[in-house]
Amino acid sequence: MMLESEPSERIDSRALKSWFVSGFLLGIVAFSIPLAYIFLIGPAWDLPRDWGWIGIALVTVFTLWSAIIAPQLRIRFWRYEIRENEVDIQNGIFIIRRTLIPMVRIQHVDTEHGPVMRFFGLATLRISTAATDHYIPALSREKAAELMGEIAALARVSDEDV
Amino acid sequence: MKMSEFKHQHPFMIILETVKSIIYAIPPVFFFALSIRDELSSVDIPFLAAIALIATLTYSTAKWYLFTYQYENGYLHIRKGLLFKKERSIKRERVQTVNVITNFIQKLLGVTSLHVKTAGSTEAELSLTAVTLQESQNIKTYLENHATSGSGKNNTEESETGNSKVDTVNTYNIPLWNLLLAGATSGRFMLLFSLIAAGLSQLYPYIPESYLGFVLERVIPQNNINISLLLILIFGLLLLSWIISTLVFAVQYANFTLQRREDDIRISYGLIEQKEYNLNMKRIQALSVKDSLLRQPLSLCSIYADVAGGSSEKQDYVTTLCPLLNLRDLSKFMNNMFPEYTIPENMQPLPLRSRKRYIIRLLVPSIVIVLLLQLVPYGWVSLLALPPVFLLGLSRYNTGGTAILEKQLTLRFRNIHRYHVFVLRDHIQTMQISSNPFQRMSDLDTIGISVLSSRGGNRFALADVDREESGKIWNWFSRN
Numbered sequence: 001m002m003l004e005s006e007p008s009e010r011i012d013s014r015a016l017k018s019w020f021v022s023g024f025l026l027g028i029v030a031f032s033i034p035l036a037y038i039f040l041i042g043p044a045w046d047l048p049r050d051w052g053w054i055g056i057a058l059v060t061v062f063t064l065w066s067a068i069i070a071p072q073l074r075i076r077f078w079r080y081e082i083r084e085n086e087v088d089i090q091n092g093i094f095i096i097r098r099t100l101i102p103m104v105r106i107q108h109v110d111t112e113h114g115p116v117m118r119f120f121g122l123a124t125l126r127i128s129t130a131a132t133d134h135y136i137p138a139l140s141r142e143k144a145a146e147l148m149g150e151i152a153a154l155a156r157v158s159d160e161d162v
Numbered sequence: 163m164k165m166s167e168f169k170h171q172h173p174f175m176i177i178l179e180t181v182k183s184i185i186y187a188i189p190p191v192f193f194f195a196l197s198i199r200d201e202l203s204s205v206d207i208p209f210l211a212a213i214a215l216i217a218t219l220t221y222s223t224a225k226w227y228l229f230t231y232q233y234e235n236g237y238l239h240i241r242k243g244l245l246f247k248k249e250r251s252i253k254r255e256r257v258q259t260v261n262v263i264t265n266f267i268q269k270l271l272g273v274t275s276l277h278v279k280t281a282g283s284t285e286a287e288l289s290l291t292a293v294t295l296q297e298s299q300n301i302k303t304y305l306e307n308h309a310t311s312g313s314g315k316n317n318t319e320e321s322e323t324g325n326s327k328v329d330t331v332n333t334y335n336i337p338l339w340n341l342l343l344a345g346a347t348s349g350r351f352m353l354l355f356s357l358i359a360a361g362l363s364q365l366y367p368y369i370p371e372s373y374l375g376f377v378l379e380r381v382i383p384q385n386n387i388n389i390s391l392l393l394i395l396i397f398g399l400l401l402l403s404w405i406i407s408t409l410v411f412a413v414q415y416a417n418f419t420l421q422r423r424e425d426d427i428r429i430s431y432g433l434i435e436q437k438e439y440n441l442n443m444k445r446i447q448a449l450s451v452k453d454s455l456l457r458q459p460l461s462l463c464s465i466y467a468d469v470a471g472g473s474s475e476k477q478d479y480v481t482t483l484c485p486l487l488n489l490r491d492l493s494k495f496m497n498n499m500f501p502e503y504t505i506p507e508n509m510q511p512l513p514l515r516s517r518k519r520y521i522i523r524l525l526v527p528s529i530v531i532v533l534l535l536q537l538v539p540y541g542w543v544s545l546l547a548l549p550p551v552f553l554l555g556l557s558r559y560n561t562g563g564t565a566i567l568e569k570q571l572t573l574r575f576r577n578i579h580r581y582h583v584f585v586l587r588d589h590i591q592t593m594q595i596s597s598n599p600f601q602r603m604s605d606l607d608t609i610g611i612s613v614l615s616s617r618g619g620n621r622f623a624l625a626d627v628d629r630e631e632s633g634k635i636w637n638w639f640s641r642n
Contacts, residue, residue, distance in 0.1 A: 085641035097596040102641060105591050130470075131591040131612045131619025 007081035007088045015078075015138030018120045019071035025116070027063025034059055080136050082147060084154060087127060089134060105129040106155040111144045127151065168230035168241060174271045175229075175292035179222035180215075181267060187214075231290060233304050238278060240288060252278060252288055258445070260302045264436040274298045274436075278305065306440065332498045336418040336486060344464070344486030345411030347456040351404035358403055415485050422499050429483070441481070445470045447589045447613040448620070449483070449503050451492065451582040458580060461489040468615035480615070503584045506572050509563035515604050516626030520559035523625075524551050554578075562624055564609070564631060566638045571611065575624050583622050589613055593639045595632050607632040 034055030042049055070093060079090040087101040107130055113123040123144035125136040139147065195202060229242040239251040257278055264274040276298045278288040293301070336344075416433035425443040430436065448468040457463060465484040487495055493505055512520075528551045535541035554576075561576040571590065573583045594610045601607060609632050610623035627635075 092596070095596050095598045096602075097594055098636075099592055099594045100636065100639060101592045102590075102639075129591045129612075131614045134592070 007079040007090050009080050009082075011075065011078045011080070011136065011138045012122060012140050012143070013075070014120045014122055014140070015075055016071050018117050018122055018138055019074070020067050021119075022114075022116045023063065023065075023067030023071065026066055027059065030059045030062060031056070078137075082150060082154075087134075087151065089136060099134060101127060101129060101132075101134060103151070103154045106151060109148045109151045109155070111141075111148050113141070168232045168239075170230055171226065171290055172271075172273050172292045172294055172297075173226065174273050175226045176219065176222045177271065178267060178273075178292050179225055180218050183218045183222065233301055238288065238301070238305060240290075250288060254305045257305045259439060259441060260305050262298050262302065262436075262438040264432075266434045268292070269434075269436065276301060302440075332422045334420040334484070334495065334499060336415070336484070338412070338416075340486045340488075341412045341415055341418070342408060343460070343462065344415070345408035346404070347454065347460065347462065347486075348407065348411050349454065349456055350411065351400065351407040354403040354407045355400055358399060411485075418485060420484060420499060427483075427499075429481075439481070441469060443502070447585070447615060448622070449500060449584045450480070451584075452579055453489075453581075454579040457486075463487055463489055463492065465495075468613055468620050470614045470616070502586065504567055504570060505582075505584075506565035506567060506570075509565040509572065509574055510628075510631050512559060512562040512626055513606070513628040516562075516606055516628075517556070517559045519600070519604075519606070519626050520562075521552060521555040524555040524558070559626075562626070564624060564627060564635060566635055571635065571638070573609075573611075573622055573624050575622075585611060585613060585622070587639065590639060591619065593636065595636060601626065605629040609635060 034052050037047075037055060038049060038052035041047065042052055073093045074091070077090060077092055077096050081088040085103050087103070087106070089097075089099045089101070091097055107128050109128070110126045111123045112126060117123060117138065121141050122138045123141045125139055125144045125147055127134045127136070136144075136147075224244060225242075228244055229240070231238070231240040233239070236254050237251045238254065238257075239249070241247070241249045259279045261277040261279070262274055263277065268274055271292075272294065273292040274295055276290045276293060290298075290301075413433045414435075415431045418431040419429070421428040421430075426440060427443060427446075428438065428440050430438040446467045447470050450466045450468075451463050452466060453461075453463045464482065464486055466480040467483050469481050483499075484495070496503060496505060525548070528548060532541075532544045532548060535544040558576045561574055561580050563574040565572040565574075569587050571585050571587065573581075573585075575581055575583075591612045591614060594612075596608045596610070597606065605628070606626045607629055608623055608625045609627050610621055612619050612621045614620075
């Protein structure tokens, strides 16, 4: 794509489901705003109802985007590769970013997962350098733990001074 | 456990603290007095002032008495506070910088203040406000000499002992003329001008009306309000603030000295307030040469560094390594002071196809704003901004460039001012290459690097680099 070779690994395809669910939940929360407007705030203050419908239309578009379209685009470009001396990450929807993190710069790695991710057996791997933070989302939990161990081991070997 | 006694600071600290409290108290007291000026005549002012002075003196004395410090066993240790006792100790291995700052009063009294910073702290972690010069040097030497486990190292200048290491000292002083030039081109006068204008507008209600009327009549003859006079007034004010800011700059950076001994860099400057900083070469993460808009035509530049773990100045994120340098002296300066960094002989410019992107990126938003401004009266004046914006875009394109040497990446770019940023490969935390769909269509990339700096991380980026060049830089950075 950008350089001759993309990073080799893709993220887990369950990411789509997980992103769909969290996008959908976010959409439901967002729906409460125009609904509250139409049924509670609008009548109480005698405001035009049309704004409420516009709000519902916007929230519908937003939900479609965050639950279905964005995850599809996002997973298309998500790639990563962990090599002996560096971590190579590619992500983005329109703007595609390719990030190279040398092992010697990595200060710590964590895994984390919210309730939705946990339900699908996924975890996010977070990689921090002294100056920046990076993450690989939606790895299977075993894979995330494995990579965390791998990176931690590799990062420790080459411990240069900052 | 036998410990040496905790020491007090120099008793002059009482005077310094008192003066400081009084200075802090002046503005609120002044405005309070203004607000009750009618009842002011019925108050015994000398009596009140005397009481306040005695109270301040007592407080300062207590502060001095309760503040004690010692340095021993690898720690600097302080105790202070009356009701809320506070103790703090800093292990000297953790000390990143020891700054010695002497302001005007301290200089008169022959004392100095000492600020100790550790990694990650922007404010000084520990400060002593009144110690003798000798004592400050003792503490400084004590805190800084942990790295060299021997006794061979001495921070003062007379230690020209025949050390086995190359113990050369390179010093760079800035001549007075350069300082004046730097002040004149610093662009600070605009800030000062707005400060003066703001100050005048604040004071305006307190100037007696009759006096104001008198001045106005003199400046502006009746019924004949002359625009040119107003312009002259504004211009005069600008000129005045320009001269003042130049002098302030020259005084602030007077005797600017940069000294390098092995990996230690010492910066000292200031006439009224003297500052002295030490930093280790290891902590410098990126070096930037800045040709500001006002200085570039005179081929002058200044040099800054991104420093890991706290910069020297409190409010700034970067450390000034040299406030003004003639471009033709740059390579000599770099060779002497920072041989780690090389000025590349030629740089890879941006490809021709990115020119229109640079111009569009600035011009399109400006046109939108200008069109919106047409709705307000005199909005057409904003049209005048378009040619400079076009030229800025063009100039940004012309400035953009990259160069890779064996161990160093150089980026050249312009925001308003032109920058050359030199970064060693070992100091780049991460590299990022990104592209939006339009860039992908014309095989262009934005290349960005992150380095460690006092505010956590700093990112330098250059847009619309030829894909071939960005690939080269990527491969240069990649270790596999």
